Amino acid sequence: MLLVKTKEELQQKLGSFREFGTVGFVPTMGALHSGHLSLVEKAINENQVVVVSIFVNPTQFNDSKDLERYPRTLESDLKLLKSTGCQFVFAPGVNEIYPKPDRRIFNFGTLDSVMEGKHRSGHFNGVAQVVSRLFEIVKPDKAYFGLKDFQQLAIIKNLVVQLKLPVEIVSCPIIREESGLAMSSRNELLTTEERENAALISRTLFLAKNFVAEKSVEQLVHWVLKTINKNSFLTVEYFEVVDDTRLKPIKSWSEKNTKIGCIAVFCGKIRLIDNIILN
Numbered sequence: 001m002l003l004v005k006t007k008e009e010l011q012q013k014l015g016s017f018r019e020f021g022t023v024g025f026v027p028t029m030g031a032l033h034s035g036h037l038s039l040v041e042k043a044i045n046e047n048q049v050v051v052v053s054i055f056v057n058p059t060q061f062n063d064s065k066d067l068e069r070y071p072r073t074l075e076s077d078l079k080l081l082k083s084t085g086c087q088f089v090f091a092p093g094v095n096e097i098y099p100k101p102d103r104r105i106f107n108f109g110t111l112d113s114v115m116e117g118k119h120r121s122g123h124f125n126g127v128a129q130v131v132s133r134l135f136e137i138v139k140p141d142k143a144y145f146g147l148k149d150f151q152q153l154a155i156i157k158n159l160v161v162q163l164k165l166p167v168e169i170v171s172c173p174i175i176r177e178e179s180g181l182a183m184s185s186r187n188e189l190l191t192t193e194e195r196e197n198a199a200l201i202s203r204t205l206f207l208a209k210n211f212v213a214e215k216s217v218e219q220l221v222h223w224v225l226k227t228i229n230k231n232s233f234l235t236v237e238y239f240e241v242v243d244d245t246r247l248k249p250i251k252s253w254s255e256k257n258t259k260i261g262c263i264a265v266f267c268g269k270i271r272l273i274d275n276i277i278l279n
């Protein structure tokens with residue numbers, strides 16, 4: 001496994017591998033956990049060469065405190081990645097990705113005006129900036145993203161179409177801790193007590209799925225908010241039921257689309273997201 005810090009070195013070293021087959025790419029912000037490793041393993045199974053990037057992208061943080069406290073654990077990340085058998089780790093500095101400020105403004109229509117887009121202004125524009133930069137550098141055949149960031153996946157699929165990029169976006173299932181809590185680098189920032197209480201988020205989503213037959217959408221949303229907000233560690237920022245492609249709010253279960261319940265919850269200062277397919 002080779003650790004590379006500059007785009008020139010990556011492109012030069014990757015060049016000789018390309019003739020052997022496809023390049024799989026897993027972009028990350030580090031603080032790796034089993035969720036990330038499942039993406040890397042899938043990429044390894046489906047490609048001849050795999051690149052994992054580790055870059056905490058400043059342009060996608062709308063809260064400077066959040067950026068500051070984001071965990072940075074390069075040494076242990078490298079150990080974990082070595083055990084997967086991936087060939088390249090690309091860990092650039094900020095100047096390498098943004099030699100000058102990226103002023104591009106993307107238009108994702110309604111895809112980024114709801115949920116995360118509404119509550120984290122500019123977040124998806126920053127994600128689009130970094131992902132398009134990374135795709136330009138790595139030129140992957142396939143790129144792997146987790147379904148926990150459901151809205152991010154919808155945005156990235158749209159980005160690839162807008163920019164006509166020849167990369168296949170592969171969606172990978174949410175990996176959960178034993179308690180059901182969706183795996184996230186942010187879980188590391190929770191105290192033991194907070195982490196135990198945060199498991200109520202996924203427990204409530206799993207139960208919500210069983211209630212689809214007996215509650216209206218509005219009643220279900222109300223029940224989820226009440227159930228989680230009753231816990232003194234947790235404050236729901238939003239819970240919305242949306243269709244899985246345009247992310248438009250669902251008003252009735254009789255609508256034809258696949259329906260996803262998406263949630264963001266503060267556990268103390270830490271913001272956690274999760275989602276569940278409701279039909």
Ligand code: PAF
Pocket residue numbers: 027028029055057060127130131149152
């Ligand atoms: O999902 C993430 O970790 C980040 O948003 C990504 C896709 C690596 C871009 O910085």
